[in-house]
Amino acid sequence: MSQLKQNNIIVASNRKTTNDFFKKYIAQLGKIICVSTIESVIGKIYENRDISVIIVDEEVSLSSGASLVSFLKSVPPFRNIPMILLSSTDGKKQHDNDCGADSYLVWPCSNEKLSAEISNIMMCEDAVITAK
Numbered sequence: 001m002s003q004l005k006q007n008n009i010i011v012a013s014n015r016k017t018t019n020d021f022f023k024k025y026i027a028q029l030g031k032i033i034c035v036s037t038i039e040s041v042i043g044k045i046y047e048n049r050d051i052s053v054i055i056v057d058e059e060v061s062l063s064s065g066a067s068l069v070s071f072l073k074s075v076p077p078f079r080n081i082p083m084i085l086l087s088s089t090d091g092k093k094q095h096d097n098d099c100g101a102d103s104y105l106v107w108p109c110s111n112e113k114l115s116a117e118i119s120n121i122m123m124c125e126d127a128v129i130t131a132k
Contacts, residue, residue: 007029007031007052007122008051009022009033009051010041011033011055012041012056012065013059013060013086014059018057021111022055025111028115029119036060038060038068041068055086056085056086057107058107065085082102082121082122086105086106087105103121
């Protein structure tokens, strides 16, 4: 009998309230790994290997969320990992989508909307992407 893989969801945010929200409301979708720097994101990808989705807040240490997504999408082992960019304003949507994010959400949003978006991205990918 095969065992289901646990979804590993990285949340890159400097905001404690954002991290707490994910730990409380989104934990049913998988293991929530909260980080606040680009180095931490890269370290967690290599440490965990199987990453289902990376959620990047617009406020990430020493970087904008869009810059972090753009960087990760340019690195071959990371480019196929689905990424959701969270932004506090809808006006930034076009600029932020240009960074290569697979999805975009105005933050804060309801836990139902966020859960649905994460589930949708994970289903669209059809499997957990493995970082090599």
